[in-house]
Amino acid sequence: MNEVLQILKKNSLSVTEGRKKILELFIASEGALAHADIEKQTSNNFDRVTVYRTLQTFVEKGIIHQIPTTDNSVLYALCRHNCEQGHHHDNHVHFICSNCDKTICLDDVTVPQVKLPEGFTPLQSAMVVTGICLDCA
Amino acid sequence: MNEVLQILKKNSLSVTEGRKKILELFIASEGALAHADIEKQTSNNFDRVTVYRTLQTFVEKGIIHQIPTTDNSVLYALCRHNCEQGHHHDNHVHFICSNCDKTICLDDVTVPQVKLPEGFTPLQSAMVVTGICLDCA
DNA sequence: CTATTTTTGCAATACTGTTGCAAGTATTTG
C-alpha cells in the first residue's frame, strides 16, 4: 500500500486517485496489462484519456515498460528490478502463454547478445518467447 | 514477375490484381511494410478492407510474417527462406533502425535459445534489435 | 461458356489514440 506512495514520490509525481489505482493494479497483477485491461479493471472510474496519459507518464519515468506484440496491442508491465531513469527496460525476456494469453516478465532471463552483420550497430534488444507457462503446464 | 504467380499458385490462392500488386511491393521492398505503407504505395487502388484481408491471408499461408513492435503498429515482411505452412517464421532477428526507421529482416541471424525458468515450455521466439543500420552508419 | 467458388468494395460500426482547453485537485510557500 505504501509502496505505491513511495514510487510516486520517488518520481516526483503528484499523488492522485488515478495513479494510485493504476499502480496498484500493476502491483497486483502477475503479468502485463494492456490499456483495455486497465479500463475494464477500474470499472471506468477514470477517463480513457487519463489512463493513456498515466501510462505514458509511467513509461517516461521508467515505472513501467512496454512489451512488443504482433497483434496491434501494446502491453505494459512493472519494472521490478528498479530500473533507473527509463533505461535498461528491455533486457529481460517476455513470455506470452498461448494457452492463457498472459504475458509474463522473466526478470531473471536476460536477452542474449547476437552477432549482427557488418555495419549494424545495436542499441537495444527485445525478445518475446511464446509457449506454455508455469500455470498452464 | 513470374515469381508472384508461382507463390500465389503454390498456396492455392486466386490470382487477383490486388494480391499481385501487394506481393510485388513486398518483393521490391528491402524492409518490412506496415499496412499504411501498402495503402500509400498502391495509391489507394484497393479498398482498405481488401488490403487488410490480403495481409491476413498471406500471414495464414505463411507468405509473409508479422514483426512485433512497441508502437502499436504491426509490420509485415516476406518469408524469404521459403518457410512452409506458416511455421518457423520467427526464427530470424529483426532490426529496426532508429535513424531511418526501416525494419530489416536479418535472415541470416537466428534467434538464440534462452534458458527459461522451470515449467515454461517455449514454442516460438522473436527478437527485435534496435540500432543503426548499414545505410545510416 | 456456364456454373460454382472466391474475392472485392461499400456501408456501417467499433475500437484505439491524440489534442486543446476549462475546471478541478494537489503541492508549495509564506
Added chain:
DNA sequence: CAAATACTTGCAACAGTATTGCAAAAATAG
C-alpha cells in the same frame, strides 16, 4: 493553514485503425 501556483483531470472533438455482413464482381473449374 490559507492563498498562490503548479499539475492533473475530464470533456469534446477529432483522426486513425480494424472488423463484419452483404451484394456485386471477378476468378477458377468443369
